[in-house]
Amino acid sequence: MNYVDLHVHSSASDGTLSPSEVVAYAISRNLKAIALTDHDTIDGIAQARKAAEGTGLELIPGIELSCFYGDTEIHILGLYIDDSCPALKEGLSRLVRIREMRNEAMLNRFQEDGFDITIEDLRHGNPDTVITRAHFARVLTEKGYVPSMDKAFTKYLQYGGRYCSRKEVVTPEQSMELLSQAGAWPCLAHPMQYHLGYDQIGTLVSRLKDMGLKGLEVYHSSQNPHQSSRLKEIAGAWGLLPSGGSDFHGANKPDIDMGTGRGGLRISYSLLKDIKMSHFKSDK
Numbered sequence: 001m002n003y004v005d006l007h008v009h010s011s012a013s014d015g016t017l018s019p020s021e022v023v024a025y026a027i028s029r030n031l032k033a034i035a036l037t038d039h040d041t042i043d044g045i046a047q048a049r050k051a052a053e054g055t056g057l058e059l060i061p062g063i064e065l066s067c068f069y070g071d072t073e074i075h076i077l078g079l080y081i082d083d084s085c086p087a088l089k090e091g092l093s094r095l096v097r098i099r100e101m102r103n104e105a106m107l108n109r110f111q112e113d114g115f116d117i118t119i120e121d122l123r124h125g126n127p128d129t130v131i132t133r134a135h136f137a138r139v140l141t142e143k144g145y146v147p148s149m150d151k152a153f154t155k156y157l158q159y160g161g162r163y164c165s166r167k168e169v170v171t172p173e174q175s176m177e178l179l180s181q182a183g184a185w186p187c188l189a190h191p192m193q194y195h196l197g198y199d200q201i202g203t204l205v206s207r208l209k210d211m212g213l214k215g216l217e218v219y220h221s222s223q224n225p226h227q228s229s230r231l232k233e234i235a236g237a238w239g240l241l242p243s244g245g246s247d248f249h250g251a252n253k254p255d256i257d258m259g260t261g262r263g264g265l266r267i268s269y270s271l272l273k274d275i276k277m278s279h280f281k282s283d284k
Contacts, residue, residue, distance in 0.1 A: 002032035002269035005259045006060065007077065007189065007217065007245025010036060011126050012044030013064075014134035016250030018126075019044035020051035022258075023059065029259045032269050033058035035079050035245065040065060040095045041130045042083040058272075064189060065095075067175040069204055072194050073159070076175050076208075077217065077243070078184030080279055088182040095170070096130065102165060103131045109163050110136075110156075116143060133157045133164065134252050149252065176211040185279040187215030187243045191231060192223050198230055205238050215275065219244025221261035241274055 009015035010022045017025060019036060022044075026034045036048045036059065045061045052059035062079045082088065103122070110117050121143075122135045129135070137152035146152045157164045179186045188208060191201050205216060216235040218228050219242065235242050244267040248258040255262055 003030075003259055004033040004058075004267050004269050004272050005031055005245050005248065006033075006035040006062075006079065006243050006267065006272065006275075007037050007064075007220070008034050008248045008258060009038055009064075009250075010044045010048065011124075011129055011250075012041055013038035013130045014132040014249060014252060016252050019048035022248075023048050023051040023055070023057060025258060027055055027057050029257075031057065031259050033060060033272055034258070035060035035062040035077075037062040037064045037077050037079075037245075039063075039130060039132055040092060040099065042081065042088070042092065043128060043130070045083045063179075063184070065170075065175040065178065067170040067172050069172055069194075069207075072196070074172065074194055074204070075189040076172070076179065076213075077187040077189045077215075078179040078182065079187065079215075079243075079275065081179070081184040082182045085182040088178060091174075091178045091181075098170075099130065099132075105165060106136065106163055115140075115145065134249070136163075138252060172208060173211060176208065176213070180212055185214050185275060186212060187217055188213060189217045190220045190222055190247065191216065192220070192227050198234065201231070202234055202237070205234060205240065209238050209240065214241060214278065215243045216240045217244060218242035219265060219267055221246050221256045221265060225264075241278055242271060243275065244271060 010017055010019040036044055038044050042063055049059055060079050061081050061083050063081050065076050117139050121139045122131050123129055137149040140146050140152040141149050218231045218235055232242055246256050246258055246261040246265055248256055
């Protein structure tokens with residue numbers, strides 16, 4: 001059976017493999033297709049697309065956008081995104097400027113308190129990377145300030161704390177509009193990570209469905225089979241297609257492997273065929 005992974009990150013955001021290395025690793029894992037879905041950036045797509053040419057690997061251009069649903073940060077995946085779309089590039093440039101200002105403020109606070117952290121540490125040899133909290137967590141761990149990245153998040157990187165001010169609010173409406181302009185297939189990512197009940201997830205899905213949501217990430221490394229089963233029911237109830245992916249980040253999430261997550265994840269190519277049939281039929 002052919003398998004796919006529709007949620008993969010590279011060093012263009014907070015993964016540790018370059019886009020071309022992501023493609024090579026996907027091939028080594030015998031995957032039929034992957035979606036490159038870096039956080040708030042499409043900068044890795046061109047390199048990944050070139051690396052995938054002639055290999056037989058189906059490279060799906062994608063993105064993962066962050067926004068706020070009330071006080072809860074949620075993520076929306078966009079598959080088959082048009083990375084040449086001017087409106088998309090303009091919108092992402094604005095998000096990058098917001099993120100850069102927040103990162104500068106975070107770095108200043110750490111340095112004021114005596115932490116030996118520089119912007120070069122965060123970039124880790126990639127001047128074009130989109131710096132996220134995961135970059136801070138990695139550096140804090142590598143320099144011995146915390147024993148693990150998880151501890152870095154809980155001790156220093158909680159939103160609203162001393163070192164991590166809350167993001168400027170981007171609404172679901174804004175994210176969905178951007179994905180719509182870029183012709184993407186939008187899908188709510190990892191719904192169980194938002195600590196909502198199933199009824200609340202249904203309410204969120206209902207709101208996003210009105211904005212054009214097409215899919216729900218039913219299968220994800222953070223979800224067990226029972227949760228996936230319930231999410232599949234929610235997807236069906238709201239006329240959404242199920243999607244799935246590992247949320248691979250390389251060494252930044254060492255327990256999550258591409259295509260298999262934490263060991264039990266398997267996403268059949270038939271799931272992707274349904275997504276393609278729905279998306280490209282609606283484009284006609």
